[in-house]
Amino acid sequence: MNQIISRVTFAFLLAVSTATTGHSEDFPSDEVRRIVKEGIQAGKCPGAVVAIGFDGRTVFQSAFGDRQVEPTKVPMTEDTIFDLASLTKPIATATSVMILADQGKISIDDPVSQYLPDFASHDKESVTIRHLLLHTSGLIPDNGMSDYKGTHAESITNLMNQKLRSPPGTRFRYSDVGFMVLGELVEQVSGKPLNEFAQQNIFEPLKMKNTNFRSIGQDDERCATTQQREGHWMRGEVHDPRCYALGGIAGHAGLFSTAEDLSKLANVLLNSGKNEDVSLFSQSTFDAMTTGIKVPSASEYQIQLRSLGWDKQSGYSSNRGKSMSESAFGHGGFTGTAIWIDPERKLYVIFLSNRVHPDGKGSVNSLAGEIGTIAADWAIEQLRSSETR
Numbered sequence: 093m094n095q096i097i098s099r100v101t102f103a104f105l106l107a108v109s110t111a112t113t114g115h116s117e118d119f120p121s122d123e124v125r126r127i128v129k130e131g132i133q134a135g136k137c138p139g140a141v142v143a144i145g146f147d148g149r150t151v152f153q154s155a156f157g158d159r160q161v162e163p164t165k166v167p168m169t170e171d172t173i174f175d176l177a178s179l180t181k182p183i184a185t186a187t188s189v190m191i192l193a194d195q196g197k198i199s200i201d202d203p204v205s206q207y208l209p210d211f212a213s214h215d216k217e218s219v220t221i222r223h224l225l226l227h228t229s230g231l232i233p234d235n236g237m238s239d240y241k242g243t244h245a246e247s248i249t250n251l252m253n254q255k256l257r258s259p260p261g262t263r264f265r266y267s268d269v270g271f272m273v274l275g276e277l278v279e280q281v282s283g284k285p286l287n288e289f290a291q292q293n294i295f296e297p298l299k300m301k302n303t304n305f306r307s308i309g310q311d312d313e314r315c316a317t318t319q320q321r322e323g324h325w326m327r328g329e330v331h332d333p334r335c336y337a338l339g340g341i342a343g344h345a346g347l348f349s350t351a352e353d354l355s356k357l358a359n360v361l362l363n364s365g366k367n368e369d370v371s372l373f374s375q376s377t378f379d380a381m382t383t384g385i386k387v388p389s390a391s392e393y394q395i396q397l398r399s400l401g402w403d404k405q406s407g408y409s410s411n412r413g414k415s416m417s418e419s420a421f422g423h424g425g426f427t428g429t430a431i432w433i434d435p436e437r438k439l440y441v442i443f444l445s446n447r448v449h450p451d452g453k454g455s456v457n458s459l460a461g462e463i464g465t466i467a468a469d470w471a472i473e474q475l476r477s478s479e480t481r
Contacts, residue, residue, distance in 0.1 A: 119144070119151040123466055131459040132157040137428055137445035139168035139316070140456070143351040144467045145358060146474065147438040152467075153351060160317040162450040163325070173302055173315045173348050174444045175331050177425030180347035181271045183357065184290040184305075186225055186401020187372065188278045190381045191293050194373035197281050200225065200380070200400065204273060207280050210252040211273060219260045221277070224270040225400040228387055230256035231269045240337035247338060248276060264387035264396055266408065268334065268344040275343020287341045297370045298360060300353035306330065308340045315348065316446035318427055331427050331448065345426075351442050354431055358440035361433050382421045382435075410457040413441060413464025415472065430460040437471040 128140055139157025143150065153170060160166040176183070192198050198207065200221045205212035211219070223229040231254055239250035251272055257265065275286040282289045287305040295303045306312075312328030319326055321336075330336050332345035340346050364379075365372035373381075384397035384404040397404035402421035405412070411430040412422055416439075422432030428447030433440045441464045447454030 120466055120470055121152055124152060124463055125154065125156075127459065127462055128156045131456065135454065136459055137447040137454045137456050138449050140443060140445040141168060141170055141172055141174075141351045142444075142463060143355050143442040144463075145355055145440045146471050148359060150355060159446060160327070160449065166313075166317075168316070171302075171314070171350055171352065172444075173312065173328070173350055174429060174446065175316070175318055175427045176347045176349055176429050177332060177345050177427040179423055179425045179429050179431060180345050181343070182401040182423045184286060184294070184347050185271050185274050185278065185343040186381070187294055188286065188290050189221065189225065189274055190377055190400065191373055192278065192281055194377040204277060207277050208252065208273070210249065213253055214255040216256060219256075221274070222400070223260050224274050226264070226385060226387055226398050227266050227270060228261050228264055229267065229270050230258040230260050230263065230265070231267045231273075232257055233265060233267050233269065234334065235269055237333060237337070240334060244338060251276070262388055264389060264398070264406070271344040272334070272342050275341075278343070285341060286343060294357075294372065297372075298356050300349065300356055303347065303349040303353045305341045305346045306348055308336055316449070318446050318448050319450065319452055351444055354442050354444075355440070358431065358433050358442065362435055362438060362440060382419070384418065411443070411460035411464070413461060413466075413468040415465055415468040424457060424460070428454060428456045430457070432464050434468065434471070437468055437475070439467060439471040441467050
C-alpha cells in the first residue's frame with residue numbers, strides 16, 4: 093500500500109513539476125532550442141528567454157545564452173528582467189487608454205486636443221486618439237533630440253508643438269511621438285503619471301511583480317545589459333534616448349518586465365482581458381482593441397492591418413508566426429523583444445532578448461517569427477486532435 097501511495101505521490105509531484113517548469117512532453121522543445129542556439133551562435137543576440145503558452149498552461153519556457161557578455165559574462169536566467177522598448181506601447185500605454193475608454197472617461201474618436209489643448213497647434217485639431225493608436229496621425233516617427241535639451245516641461249511643450257507630415261488618416265507612419273502624446277493624455281485624463289496608472293490598473297491587479305518603469309541612473313544586476321551610455325553599461329536603465337531624456341517614463345518606451353510577468357498578461361488577453369480575479373475591460377472594449385483595421389499603405393498592393401495599439405499584419409510583423417490566425421495580435425521592441433497572442437490558436441509566444449548588446453548589431457525578428465511559426469503549427473495540431481476526440 094505504501095508503495096502504491098508513493099507511486100501516486102511521485103506521479104502527482106511530477107505532474108506539478110512539469111506544469112511549473114513550463115514544458116509539455118509533446119511540444120517540439122528541441123526544435124525551438126535548436127534554432128535559438130543557432131541564432132545565438134550566429135550573433136543574432138547574446139541570449140534570450142522564450143515562453144510559450146497554450147490553452148491556459150505554459151508549454152515551454154527556457155533561458156539561453158548570456159544576459160551580458162561585456163565587460164564580463166553573466167548567464168541568462170528565466171527571471172531576467174528586460175528592457176521591453178516598444179512593447180511599452182501596447183502593454184502600458186494602449187491598454188491604459190482602452191481602460192480609460194472602458195471607464196467612459198474618453199472616446200477613442202475624440203480629438204486629442206480635447207484633453208491636451210496645446211496639441212492643437214499647427215492644424216492638429218482633427219487628430220484623434222484613434223489616429224495615434226493606429227499610427228495614422230501624420231506625426232513624424234521621432235522628433236529631434238534637440239527638443240529634449242531643456243526641462244521636462246519644455247520637452248513636453250516641444251512634443252505638443254510638432255507639425256504634421258501628412259493629413260490625419262491618410263498614411264500609416266509608425267510614430268514614437270504619437271505614443272508619447274498618448275502617455276501624456278493618460279496622465280491628463282487620469283490625474284496620474286502613466287507609470288502609476290499602469291501599475292495600479294494593469295500590473296498590480298495581474299500580480300506582475302517585476303513589471304514597471306524605472307528611474308534613470310539605476311544599475312540592476314537582475315536586468316539584461318544593453319549598450320553603453322556616457323561611459324557605463326545600461327543595465328536596468330532605459331535604452332531609448334528620448335525616454336531616457338524624459339526620466340525613464342514615456343508612452344513609447346521605458347517598460348521593463350520578465351517572461352513570467354508577460355505570460356500572466358498574455359493569458360488574461362487570451363481570455364479577453366479577464367481572469368478569475370481581474371477584468372481589465374469589457375468584451376466590447378477588448379474586441380475594439382484587437383480587431384484588425386486596414387491602415388493606408390504606401391503601396392496599393394500591400395494590405396497592412398493594425399489594431400488599437402497592437403500590430404496585426406504589417407511591415408513590422410516579421411516577428412509574427414506565419415501560421416498564426418487572423419485573430420493574432422502582437423508587437424516588437426527595438427531592444428530585441430516580441431510578444432504575440434493568438435486567441436483562435438489559444439496561444440501566446442514571448443521572445444525576450446537584448447539583441448543590442450554589446451554593439452547594437454544583433455537581429456532577432458526573423459528568429460522570433462520562426463519560433464512563433466513552430467508554436468502555431470503545433471497549436472493547430474493540438475486543436476485538431478481535441479476536435480476528433
